[in-house]
Amino acid sequence: MADVTYRDAVADGIAREMRRDPTVVCLGEDIGAAEGVFKTTVGLFQEFGPKRVWDTPISEQAIVGAALGAAMTGMRPVAEIMFSDFLACCWDYMANEIPKVRYMTGGQLSAPLVVRTANGGGLGFGAQHSQAVENWTFTVPGLKVVAPSTPADVVGLMASAIRSEDPVVFFEHKGLLATKGPAAPDDHVVPLGEAAVVRDGSDVTLVALASTVPTSLAAADVLAEEGISAEVVDLRCLVPLDMRRVLDSVQRTSRLVIVEENPYQGGWGGTVASIVADEGFELLDAPIRRVAAACVPLPFADVLEAEAIPSADDVVDTVRRLTAY
Amino acid sequence: MADVTYRDAVADGIAREMRRDPTVVCLGEDIGAAEGVFKTTVGLFQEFGPKRVWDTPISEQAIVGAALGAAMTGMRPVAEIMFSDFLACCWDYMANEIPKVRYMTGGQLSAPLVVRTANGGGLGFGAQHSQAVENWTFTVPGLKVVAPSTPADVVGLMASAIRSEDPVVFFEHKGLLATKGPAAPDDHVVPLGEAAVVRDGSDVTLVALASTVPTSLAAADVLAEEGISAEVVDLRCLVPLDMRRVLDSVQRTSRLVIVEENPYQGGWGGTVASIVADEGFELLDAPIRRVAAACVPLPFADVLEAEAIPSADDVVDTVRRLTAY
Amino acid sequence: MAVSTEAGQLTDQAAELLDLYQQMAVIRRTEKAANDLFLAGLVKGTTHLAAGQEAVAVGASAALRPDDYVFATYRGHHHAMARGASPEACLAELMSKSTGLCGAKGGSMHLTKADTGMLGSYAIVGSHLPMATGAAWSATLRGTEQVAVAFFGDGATNIGAFHEALNLAAVWRLPVLFVCENNLYMEYTPIGSVTAVANPAADRASAHNLPSEVIDGNDVLVVRDRMSEAVARARAGGGPTVLEARTYRHYGHSRTDPAKYRPEDEVRDWMARDPLTVTREQLSRLGIGDGPLDEADQRADQIIAAAVDAAKAAPGPDLGATYTHVWAEESTTWRT
Amino acid sequence: MAVSTEAGQLTDQAAELLDLYQQMAVIRRTEKAANDLFLAGLVKGTTHLAAGQEAVAVGASAALRPDDYVFATYRGHHHAMARGASPEACLAELMSKSTGLCGAKGGSMHLTKADTGMLGSYAIVGSHLPMATGAAWSATLRGTEQVAVAFFGDGATNIGAFHEALNLAAVWRLPVLFVCENNLYMEYTPIGSVTAVANPAADRASAHNLPSEVIDGNDVLVVRDRMSEAVARARAGGGPTVLEARTYRHYGHSRTDPAKYRPEDEVRDWMARDPLTVTREQLSRLGIGDGPLDEADQRADQIIAAAVDAAKAAPGPDLGATYTHVWAEESTTWRT
Numbered sequence A, B: 001m002a003d004v005t006y007r008d009a010v011a012d013g014i015a016r017e018m019r020r021d022p023t024v025v026c027l028g029e030d031i032g033a034a035e036g037v038f039k040t041t042v043g044l045f046q047e048f049g050p051k052r053v054w055d056t057p058i059s060e061q062a063i064v065g066a067a068l069g070a071a072m073t074g075m076r077p078v079a080e081i082m083f084s085d086f087l088a089c090c091w092d093y094m095a096n097e098i099p100k101v102r103y104m105t106g107g108q109l110s111a112p113l114v115v116r117t118a119n120g121g122g123l124g125f126g127a128q129h130s131q132a133v134e135n136w137t138f139t140v141p142g143l144k145v146v147a148p149s150t151p152a153d154v155v156g157l158m159a160s161a162i163r164s165e166d167p168v169v170f171f172e173h174k175g176l177l178a179t180k181g182p183a184a185p186d187d188h189v190v191p192l193g194e195a196a197v198v199r200d201g202s203d204v205t206l207v208a209l210a211s212t213v214p215t216s217l218a219a220a221d222v223l224a225e226e227g228i229s230a231e232v233v234d235l236r237c238l239v240p241l242d243m244r245r246v247l248d249s250v251q252r253t254s255r256l257v258i259v260e261e262n263p264y265q266g267g268w269g270g271t272v273a274s275i276v277a278d279e280g281f282e283l284l285d286a287p288i289r290r291v292a293a294a295c296v297p298l299p300f301a302d303v304l305e306a307e308a309i310p311s312a313d314d315v316v317d318t319v320r321r322l323t324a325y
Numbered sequence C, D: 001m002a003v004s005t006e007a008g009q010l011t012d013q014a015a016e017l018l019d020l021y022q023q024m025a026v027i028r029r030t031e032k033a034a035n036d037l038f039l040a041g042l043v044k045g046t047t048h049l050a051a052g053q054e055a056v057a058v059g060a061s062a063a064l065r066p067d068d069y070v071f072a073t074y075r076g077h078h079h080a081m082a083r084g085a086s087p088e089a090c091l092a093e094l095m096s097k098s099t100g101l102c103g104a105k106g107g108s109m110h111l112t113k114a115d116t117g118m119l120g121s122y123a124i125v126g127s128h129l130p131m132a133t134g135a136a137w138s139a140t141l142r143g144t145e146q147v148a149v150a151f152f153g154d155g156a157t158n159i160g161a162f163h164e165a166l167n168l169a170a171v172w173r174l175p176v177l178f179v180c181e182n183n184l185y186m187e188y189t190p191i192g193s194v195t196a197v198a199n200p201a202a203d204r205a206s207a208h209n210l211p212s213e214v215i216d217g218n219d220v221l222v223v224r225d226r227m228s229e230a231v232a233r234a235r236a237g238g239g240p241t242v243l244e245a246r247t248y249r250h251y252g253h254s255r256t257d258p259a260k261y262r263p264e265d266e267v268r269d270w271m272a273r274d275p276l277t278v279t280r281e282q283l284s285r286l287g288i289g290d291g292p293l294d295e296a297d298q299r300a301d302q303i304i305a306a307a308v309d310a311a312k313a314a315p316g317p318d319l320g321a322t323y324t325h326v327w328a329e330e331s332t333t334w335r336t
């Protein structure tokens, strides 16, 4: 099978579920006839028509609020929030409503919905269109958080996300949209909460997510030339978080570097690090290191943005120093 | 001097700055003649009148958005968001606008404003009125984050917050409002970013914030009876984060327990833990432990809420097991 | 309901109105009980009583089908009960009992009875209007001819979600009713002092090309009839309506608020227009004397007395309940 | 500006209009240059061109005092330039040069010139309306009689912040102008298909008890005059006004969008009403022939050619700039 883009995998992943389940409906800004600003909904309007693919006004609260109301009443809405930065415009729904309805009604209601969003930096979109905000959603009990790094994972995790009885935030990384990988086979389903060891290694564990997976793999290539064998774990989800695979890997490597696109303070890697510093304390032969973004809003200029966001070089440097420890 | 309540200290702290600086103005819902839902603005409307203390509609975006516009143009607004859960209703301003204007304009604009908010649980207000969300703000570069635990610190940190040229989110813990402590002396100013060692100890360091300071102190009392000497560090601010004092303390105690009211996943303690697991790795004689809330929306019933939120008993248990390590 | 009167057999009209009175009387007493229990320390946290606003809930419910959807606010006890929640389950919830509507995990602000279409009470002002819009959207997608109703306060009309919901509902022509209970105050602040228009909800409807009306929210028949028209229009594909029901709360905003900020004569005038009084007068005009009404009051007293006893006797929740209902599968945790 | 015409000395009226034309011509060419530079790969990220909408910015600015405040959107190049930003500084910003308006940290979507009252361009739709409201509030608090203006698109009228700002501004009677540039489209979707009213901004003003008007946004004199009235009212304490200027963008929404979703005749009609053409015709009616206009065009060409050269020649930012302007004191970091 020919390789496909991550971008096309998004539309493919949604379309597969829409074919399977008539209660799956999409809503968002410019997702219909216009096929999405990122072209991640190409073909959906044509195949499924205006009763399944709904264009909305610029009303992020209404979008996810309506998705919640529909999810409570028998539908499986897939809502697009165009850039993940705009999750801030409907954060009340993301943090206070969607993840809490099941709990605060004592299980009477549920919210089987997906909020998809284009996430992350590296494209020169400036401070308000470039953030990697998986860590925002990570703070909220009741949300499942998915952030795939390959086209096949996009399809397989989209299936799980849409089928999930729990609300899922699905982060599609803007920097990966044009990347290619093997197409997902028919009926491909990747369960939520299973990390993937995408490269075996023995000297250090690199824990990565979405864009930092290719970053870490590139770093591992460089390190391999220097004789350092890095294992790369793609978390794929933050919730459920597959700490078993991380701890297994650290058991073998005894060194841990976490590679995050979000800033260090408040980043998801802090939680991963703290679990390892607790439950994996005896496995460690060296300090835990985190390669994360600088504590700055993201600058526009590409050279500055590259400086702010973790690069393969940053990972290589960190691992080099750590293995020398 | 007689002891004062934390609640009264809030109004006192604001009033002191309003007397000092005529550009300080307050806005929020029911803060004027009604003197605030939590009575944390008592006396302000009477002393300073309607040109300094403004009642707003229920429009959280307009409140903090207007505060930002005013801050850019010569005022020092102090905006109240009634419950910190409602920061979600204006999260775009908190995450994308207020902290980024200085940076994305290359330093042309600034946002010297304070957003005050009643934070935290333990009062049976249910899932949407009880969260401790300092960790939300911690994820955002450009925000300073303050969460005092005593009346005197409220006054001293309020002075620094209002005088700061940077935006500050000021968390007033609902569970502490009725607690008492020594009044702040005249001209009391506590610099942002200085943690306080509120109890000396030698066996373990407890790092705490706001409500978890009394929790940790209570735990330390119990532990002392068992011969375990716990040092308690009150961070007072998350940004700037005083890691120097934390690392100093761990150097002496070689054991670290972080006590947080927010849930474990995405909690601020992850960042503290990861810094110590990196820079303090050699100081540690035992795993780092975090006592944090369960990954659940907060339940209404008091017994359930108490189960979800860290208690002194939880801290005692954790320390006991850790010192036995 | 078969009730005998001084005058013998009841007309259908009178019987129906008497039934509405009975419902309101039960709600009124539940609110009083909630207040008493709060003052006695048996209800924790906070509570927002709807006494005085019963006619909105009961009148509106009378216009709905059993499978229609209702979304309410933290001031939502009356809506929960009008949609079938028992006083006992409501009071048990307030008293943190395992028999509570939400198993004591929701509390006063989140009363929900999903199996009878009461899809929750929400405590962030305005947040449920988009949800009701979405439920109406879902009804059209599924072709069920259900309608959804969002009840909200006057203060909610100043928050952005209100407008986003109205616009989306209008553009998609959804079967949703936006019913404002204008009780003249947000918390302690008169609504007029923070709102640019006189009728906070109705005067905003035209901004979204929606029909609207200001109605007497203390007259249960007016509410029922205006709602019936709007519901019929919505069910027939005619889109949303904004109704603004003027009403008044008898207690303060929440908890122990004595509501001192309200002018005495305003309180007096509105108390004279208590929806229960209004309905008694209407019934008397229909020839129903005090007998059946007193009977209804007594029945309500008995129901509430029994409800309070049962709620008091019920057990508290298991601690294990803290960890359930976070995820669909109880076994799931956030990490492995 | 002293300009000689075929007919000799210019009237004041003509001189002023010629100046407005000159400004628009410069903006037009800056936008064209930005597009060319984008296609040449010298502008990264994204850019939203305002070509076609110049009359709104230039006409509105002509009605403002130098110390008034302007807030714009990601489609804000014209506002930045109308408020004194040089084409060179704008293009340098787009080209990631250290000489850019924001030192290459903002980019196309965040052009700002605070020292001349252009308080920024904001890329989250609707977010700046509350900010402008706050700046107007600040002006009243300081007693300066400044006004604040928020420019925004038709699509922005459907987001909650729009309404929150209008209501607060109305209740506090603030000197703020809400100026909608209705260019008929949000991104690729016709505004009418997602908006419940025909005039997205003007038809919402009454929901907040504000005066409003739909005006010709391609006629710089109309914009100037209607703005002048609204500004005078605001300065005199008469409160906010909503103006909806109908206009059209010549390019697609952003980047390389070919805007294929727009009907050909719509494009043709609007291109015929290009604000530069409209102004040329007005000037010709005032007796100004092609000479001064061609001169103005040539001057604009020269300015832009020089600006492009200078921007190209300018150095990129130091990597150290990544870490500055996060905090007031450069020394501060988030931790010790």
Ligand SMILES: Cc1ncc(C[n+]2csc(CCOP(=O)(O)OP(=O)(O)O)c2C)c(N)n1
Binding pocket: B029, B058, B060, B082, B086, B089, C075, C123, C124, C125, C126, C152, C153, C154, C155, C156, C157, C159, C183, C185, C186, C187, C253
């Ligand atoms: C977004 C948000 N802001 C503020 C509050 C705090 N609050 C709770 S009720 C209330 C007043 C609401 O007034 P109204 O909508 O008129 O409803 P009523 O209480 O009168 O029924 C406020 C401000 C809230 N719950 N949510």
Ligand SMILES: Cc1ncc(C[n+]2csc(CCOP(=O)(O)OP(=O)(O)O)c2C)c(N)n1
Binding pocket: A029, A058, A060, A082, A086, A089, D075, D123, D124, D125, D126, D152, D153, D154, D155, D156, D157, D159, D183, D185, D186, D187, D253
């Ligand atoms: C809150 C938010 N939602 C979505 C977007 C993405 N977006 C950018 S521009 C735009 C269309 C805006 O349309 P309009 O307000 O008419 O302005 P125009 O681009 O036509 O000038 C959208 C949807 C955004 N920037 N912010």
Ligand SMILES: [Mg+2]
Binding pocket: C153, C154, C155, C181, C182, C183, C184, C185, C186
């Ligand atoms: Mg009210």
Ligand SMILES: [Mg+2]
Binding pocket: D153, D154, D155, D181, D182, D183, D184, D185, D186
């Ligand atoms: Mg537009």
